[in-house]
Amino acid sequence: MTPRVPPGVAGAIDDAATAPSETGFDARLYERFPTQGRRPRGELEELKKVWETPTGWRAFSAVNNNFIGFLFIVTAFGFFVAAGVLSLVMRVQLSAPLAGIVPQETYNQLFTMHGSVMMFLFAVPAVEAIAVLLLPQMIGARDLPFPRLSAYSYWAYLIGGVVFFCSIFFSLAPSGGWFMYPPLSSAVYAQGINADFWLLGIGFIEISAIAGAIELTVGVLRTRAPGMTLAKMPLYAWAVLIFGVMIILAFPAMIMVTFLLELERAFNWPLFDATRGGDPLLYQHLFWFFGHPDVYIIFIPASAMLSTMIVTVAQKPLVGHEIVVLALIATGFISFGVWAHHMFTVGLPGLSAGYFSAASMAVAIPAGAQVFAWIATLAAGRIQRNVPSLFLVGGILIFVMGGLTGVMVGMVAFDGQVHDTYFVVAHFHYVLIGSMVFPLFAAFYYWTPMVNGQQLSERVGRWVFWLNFVGVHVCFLPMHLSGLMGMPRRVDTYLPGRSMEVPNLISTVGAFIMAAGVLLFLIDAIRCYSRQGMGGGGGNARNVHHGGTLEWLSTGNYGIRSIPVVSSLEPLWADARLRENVEAGRYFLPGTTTGARETLITSSSRAEPQYVQIMPGPAWSPLLAALFTAGFFLLLTVKALTLSAICGVLTIVCVMRWVWHNDRHIPQKQVDAGGGILLPTYVTGPTSHGWWAAVLLVIVLGMIFLMAMFSYLYLFGAHPDWWRIAAPRGALAPGLLLLGASGGLAYAARPLLARFKRGSGLSAATMALSMVCLAAALAVDSLDWWNAGLRGDASGQGAAIYAMLAWHSSIVLAVMLSAVYYLARWMRGLAPGPANKTLEALRILFMFAACEGAAALLLPRVLPWGGV
């Protein structure tokens, strides 16, 4: 009897017939699945052994996404609780007029830390953490493609976050608000190192977030289960993709603005000092170019979690799935055109304010489309009445209320009335709690059985929900009123007899009701997770909600036993025997073909199998690299320069050690990936997932430099009278020649490697020469300006140009280190031809650096055209 073809396989073959292949893969090979017969003895045990998490103190070297993702979530929630405690102190202070619970300066530190920790240490990391844990399971991957990057991202976040948070216990916390506007945060008004601690902490979060975003983006695009085309990709994976791309595009603005602020504070370069040709509004533009998309960076994955859970809660496919995907993409885009609605009161030209107001209204449309899709799905389905569903419905309600006041403050005239009042505080708390915190709680209740096989208590959960739901409204609803009555934000007290007492007292009561809800949740979570360990657990409550997506097949550190062929948004609903076949190892990669950790790399659009990635296992280098990076920045902040330099060198050593074994060259070795389908284990160029990561990293670097160029143009536009040094042209010809040579040599390294017998040595030599040309061009450019009399501390012109060159110098330094690294690999025989992944990645960086150098050379000499 011919076995029945599973729906996933049949669907994937049908899909393949309707569109051209992306890679040349023959989809009819899917017919070999599910394979028949018993799997070899010991295959599963070997798989388990390979993916085992180290125990004891060696657990710190673990890199598996289950382990790191769980720690990530726990840490983020820890910061949520810590920042919540700070807000309780603030609410006690505001419960009565002229209260003296905390001194004014402490209050300033409290609201600064509350906002900074909630935004930078909780909201973004929490959604990223859930993605680290959930995404690979949901798309059928064994792990994320760069597990050590996940580990580094986590440790950098933990160490940076803890150092930053602890500053409040030593009165070293910043006090200038979570956005740290200059001139209040400049060296004149924020003396000491408090503001520098903020810059340190935020620097870490930026590194962590970008590392995670690159990893997740590549993960979504290259590690999906075979057959899972973009059309069949879960909505959550779409959201993570958009989230990753948004971080890649938005966070560079934050990196540049913190870099510029530190330059101003450390070297007195007047980038934001209007009296010397700088401009504080430049800071606001850069900050909010990051800051507003950041809200959507938080919202988009959280909303997709909501969509995923609603499908299960309603036991009905999402109504308007395609419209919701489109809405997510459109929201991501339009969110980059609304940043200046935070600046309506700074005196923008009316027309500019009008554009941002229009975009702010427009972004409500795709967000609204999602809400309608959720309501329609719930209305059409048979709703499960459980704690996740309570948090989902409650979250939608709260989010809609926050969204409506968002449209109000998007109007210029109305915003002028309520700007910097408690109305705005109420608005964004409603938005963030409704769109992120409630879905997060729903996610805890929904996915806990997947993590440890146990359920959180339904009875306690209902209390948690109602305490939080009531608490939110009791706390934040009165703030609309106090804000409309004119109560300003970030002020530690108010006068009696102005009708502010009652709404403030009610808000304080509400804050404590919410705190009670969170405390109850903590007790329940500790009870639940202390009962069973991680990694498979022993509970039998898996998929209690009858979810349809692949994460419910996860059974261990390796994710799912075998990677199925998928052609449905809810594969578990489409194929009742999928679990059985997957767990019997009847699909791709049922064991380990090379004796190492592996996952399947598929094509970006149609998810056609391309190769088997050999993944790195546990290592100390990510943890040590994060520790030394922390040491470098921390010691630099307290001006311990020698120790800081030592930490810097050790960081570089750790990173090089970490990536040294990543490029394991097994020339064209092919392995049986399942069903007799042979796939290579080593590929280079655009087919390789490492190449994608290198390109994404270069996009990040390019965006950072674009922000530096914007800063130059903005200051020139705002204060042309401070452009007093005529642009020297002496460096133009030699600089461009050197940069052209640098880029050309880097480009030539690959053909040289491929075509010549001694190509390996030739490529190493050309890369080294490329680096020398790049460094020489930077020296020529910098000296030209210096000899022309330009000084960084003299004017906005000097500050902007040297800031651009300073950033470029850091890229040149990275290129120099990379060249040394590649030479070392060549000397050890680890740079073989005809191609190797290390060269492919490095030459992209080298060519980018040459282009960046050319832009830095040309821009200040072309604008202003013809001198000053």
Add this chain to the structure above:
Amino acid sequence: MKALKPSSGRPIVTALVIWFAHFMVVWAAGEIWPHQWTANAVAWGATAIALLAVGVHDVRLKARHADGRLPGWSYRLARGSAAIAAAAVVFSALPSVVLLP
């Protein structure tokens, strides 16, 4: 099997990129020429160009779909994003019609 040219996400994001470029141009004009007719005129010109570009993109989408080079799912999403982008361009240009110097 011979691999054909893959369908990518480009058709979906092109129209939204046009919107973003339009937005940056009209905003920059408003900043460079505050309270001047030039800013409004640039906005009108940019809007016409952007709408034309979205229109051309839409026509090309139809052609690619008719040739079988753009699968139905990508086609629907791409046309949806073109519609959103066109609406967003018009919406973005509205202040330049209402707020005259």
